Amino acid sequence: MKRPVTKDILSGNLHTISYFDFQSLTKATKNFHQNNLLGRGGFGPVFLGKLEDGKMVAIKKLALDKSQQGESEFLAEVRMITSIQHKNLVRLLGCCSDGAQRLLVYEYMKNRSLDRIVYGKSDVFLNWNTRFQIILGIARGLQYLHEDSNIRIIHRDIKASNILLDDKFQPRIGDFGLARFFPEDQLYLSTTFAGTLGYTAPEYAIRGELSEKADIYSFGVLVLEIINCRKNTDLNLPPEMQYLPEYVCIS
Structure with a gap:
């Protein structure tokens, strides 16, 4: 059973998402069985689900201790996310409170997350054309968030595990749990650090200065990972190779 939520509170345009009841999502994931676990994001685990109509979806179950929101605040955030639509962003299909x-119920990406492939957790090999396609798609998604959407958005956690791939290896940026929205006339926000070490721009990590540059820095690190097929930090390597950006600079 599901009922529609029909108004985008930001622009006033009609935009339909689905409101799922908890029982239907429990059934879709076989009671959130570990065999259906796709991965874990910063705000909770993500499960593969099969809806009654046979559609496959990815269901993020937000960790209770990290989601102290009432229903109205939660739905307001959901409507804000659904107000951004781009082919290189993961599409939110619905929610449950x-x-x-x-x-949160998202479209399911057949080839799952980029980190599985780049870090050798999958037997899939990406040729150079596909890698370029992935890099270009991520860049287009970021351009939309930073410049072309109706609200200015900084993702704050661009990394391989937050890039999902469809059946044609087209990339979609996902996991907007740390995203920040701020006015066009502000060059940056002063805020506490949130994100993933190794992908973090120095001015943000040290001084808390958040701007589009934070995402661009993370994107640069991610590009190096895609090209080199390795993590940005690997302590099992010789000291001079452990931190990828530093190794690239001295090579």
């Missing part, structure tokens, strides 16, 4: 439970 049932008591203390908060869940």
Whole structure:
């Protein structure tokens, strides 16, 4: 059973998302069985789900201790996310707010996350044309968030595990749990650090100065990972090779 939520609170345009009841999502994931676990984001685990109509979806179950939101605040955030639409962003299909439970339902990406391939967790090999296609798609998604969407958005956590790939290896930026929205007339925000070490721009990590440059820095590190097929930090390598950006600079 599901009922529609029909108004985008930002622009006033009609935009339909689906509101799922908790029981239907529990059934879709076989009671959130570990065999259906796709991965874990910063705000909770993500499960593969099969809806009653046979559609496959990815269901993020937000960690209760990290999602202290009431229903109105949660739905407001959901509507804000659904107001941004781009082919290189993961599409939010619906949500669930049932008591203390908060869940987000996303389109399912057949080739899952980029880190599985880049870090050798999959037997898939990416040729150079495909790698270039992935890099270009991520860049287009970021350009939309920074310049072309109706609200200015900084993702704050661009990394391989937050890039999902469809059946044609087209990339989609996902996991907007740390995203920040701020006015066009502000060059940067002063805020506490949130994100993933190794992908973090120095001015943000040290001084808390958040701007589009933080995402661009993370994107640069990610490009190096895609080209080199390795993590940005690997302590098992010789000291001079452990931190990828530093190694590239001295090579």
